[in-house]
Amino acid sequence: MDYPHCVxxxxxxxxxxxHRGLGLCGVLTNGVMRDxxxxxxxxxxxxxSVGPxxxxxxxxxxxVPVSVFGLTVAPGDxxxxxxxxxxxxxxxxxxxLAAAIEKLRATERLILEPARQQGFDLAKFEEAWARFEAART
Structure with missing residues (x-):
């Protein structure tokens, strides 16, 4: 409530x-954290921010719904x-969501795997990029 002058x-x-013991899995706040x-x-x-x-x-x-840096979060979100x-x-x-994440990861691998191989050059990048673009559309 005191953002942006949190102390x-x-x-x-x-x-x-x-809160972890109560089953929460993390925190997002526009306030201050410590320790x-x-x-x-x-x-x-x-x-x-971080403060002592x-x-x-x-x-x-x-x-109740809250606003954190302009992002509104409601219970159950x-x-x-x-x-x-x-x-x-x-x-x-x-x-x-799971399928979309897997598709994203699979298409990124089309670029990342060749780029991490020995001998990667512009021609191999162009081939990888063409496969990447075809998979995304």
């Missing part, structure tokens, strides 16, 4: 460990987040 960290070793060396390794945390202070940080509400950012996955995409 206190709610998310650190204790809250990350407690970087002590949070569970399998509990990804993406935050607006607890300050006066407290929970205002549970189970599937969120994909990594070091590059976060997106809410639309519910109608979820049934086809």
């Amino acid at each position: 206190g960290a709610f998310w650190g070793e204790i809250n990350a460990t407690v 970087l060396g002590d949070v569970p390794e399998d509990f990804p945390m993406i935050a607006g 202070s607890h300050a006066f940080v407290h929970v205002e509400a549970i189970g 599937l969120v994909h987040a990594d070091r590059h950012g976060a997106v809410v996955v639309p519910p109608d995409i979820i049934p086809v």
Whole structure:
């Protein structure tokens, strides 16, 4: 609620460990996080900043939509987040998501595998790119 002037960290070793124990699989916040060396390794945390202070940080509400850096997240949303950012996955995409990811990975392999081989040159790149373009469309 105090973004962009956040000074206190709610998310650190204790809250990350407690929430992981409650079944959460990570956190996305525009607030502050702390205890970087002590949070569970399998509990990804993406935050607006890192800081040493607890300050006066407290929970205002549970189970309500929130806005994190302009991304609105509602209870039940599937969120994909990594070091590059976060997106809410639309519910109608979820049934086809696995197949779409596999198609993406397969088409990327058409470029990556030849590029990692000895003797890769412009002619081999052009061949790989043609296969890549044909597979994408």
